[in-house]
Amino acid sequence: MKIKSMAFALCASMLALSSSVYASRPADFGNKYQLEEMVVLSRHNIRSPLSGNGSALGNVTPHKWFNWTSGPSELSLRGGQLETMMGQYFCKRLVSDGLMTENYIPAEGEMRFYANSMQRTIATAQYFSSGMLPVANVTIEHKFAPSKMDPVFNPQLTFISNEFMYQAMKEIGSMGGDAGLQGIGKNMTAQYRTIEKALDLKDSPNSKTMIFRLS
Template sequence: MIALLLALSLATTAATAAPAPMQGDQLEQVVLLSRHNLRAPVVASGALANATPERWPGWDVASGELTTKGGVLEVYMGRYIGQWLRQTQLLPPSDCPQPGDFHAHANSLQRTQATAQFFVAGAFPGCHVAVEQRMPLGTMDPLFNPVIHRDDAAFRARAVSAMQQALAATDLAPALSVVEAITRYPQSAACSAHSDCRLALADTSFSAAPGNEPRVSGSLALASGLVDALLMEHYQGSGIPREGWGRLNTEVQWQALAQIRNRYQDILFGTPEVARDVAGPLLARVDALLEDPASPKVSLLVGHDSNIGSVLAALGITDYTLPGQYEKTPIGGLLQFERWRDLGAGEVRYRLVYVYPTREQLRGSIPLTDAQPPGRVELVLPGCGQSGCSEAQFENLLHSP
């Protein structure tokens, strides 16, 4: 709580800045699609607990919940984005936002609802801004539920085939060996009945059942879960002096772990046809918000890495890097769908920007300021120029079959 109060104090007083708008352009509307911030991994029991003979570090919150540090980090991001929205004159320079200025909607899990609340606390300190929650806490809101919607055998077959081909195109064996060495997987309870127990992709299988997330079973799923837990511990930082039980200490190892985590996301949610199906509800919401003149100037949608990954893949954006980050969809990162107007020509342009905390900012709880800004990568939308998309081009992207 002391750390959180300090974060709120810093967010209220620190002068933050973001890139100024381009001369002659006016920002008219922004839709923010965010991943929740730092959460506790699921390591107390089950497959991850049995996959290593070591004891996982304890956490001060339940598995999957936003941590206190995650709240601090999100306050920093909220403050930074709020200041940028005022600098661009999209929001008034003072006073609390009105319903026509800002609206927040988060998935109905603790970590997403709490992330949105902390973002609001940073962006609008002292203001009473509600966060929409459409389902009972602990259940998935259909808007953010990354499930397969199509119910036909041909689509399922194509989806599974695409995932299999994506897996075959990547050599993950060296990276899996790194995970084995760090976790001592061959000596774990999961291997107690096997003489030669390894993480190998030969046991991997996929499914794309309607009403369920695209799924993978076997070593790839287990390795991705182990990497996720190690990443969350890395970001948590304090109280974990020896990462990976003292066996995770080189950049080469981290790059191997990142390869597993990123390929896991790409394989499940990054194949084009699967991505368009899974991301359909969110893309429709973004489209509706940007099309409706009655929409708030700023809309915040807080979900998960699978939401961001599938949306980017559905838009045709797969080849991008985020300097200073291991993950392609890092915690606390957000996509900014921006609608700009050229005040001279009157033309509207749409731009997409990825704003995210770097791994150093996450681990060090570094406030986001003009001197220490978050990472910011302008993504080039397919078929559009460096200045963004025209209205027709953007509509074509959103409605790509």
């Protein structure tokens, strides 16, 4: 059995959190089905925080991150190592299932690696492909210069109908009451207090210049 085409998409969207592989081995299909195509969605691996030390978010707590091996929002060295291991796992699984051979070099268009145009996702795809196809010199596809969000992976609503608005406001009201979104916030006071304590907010640099109030 051979896969005719395979596509890997490395996303920065929470809508694409699944790192699913095909669920069944070829033997499970019997003679009734033939696996022809497979799409794998995956999130990027370990990255550094979106904001570095000295930023507004960094000053919300007196605690400091350790020195990351990458710039803010970029894939870390450890993330690259782990993603290479993930690619090696896919390689071993596909080889053991008879879907490709060891040190396989796919034909043109047989396998595609499509990443969001962020450094962390492009790098993740590069490390993954190196682990899975170490001698194939895979090209990572992305649409824009790093680091610009690809609309394909950007979970934004492009069309909103009156019916959608009505249903959305109805669901917000069921959680926040007449106060809507503010009501939802008031219902989370206990959670905010937990965060405040964990961050030692009162001792943060921002506490010297800003007033934090939780009602």
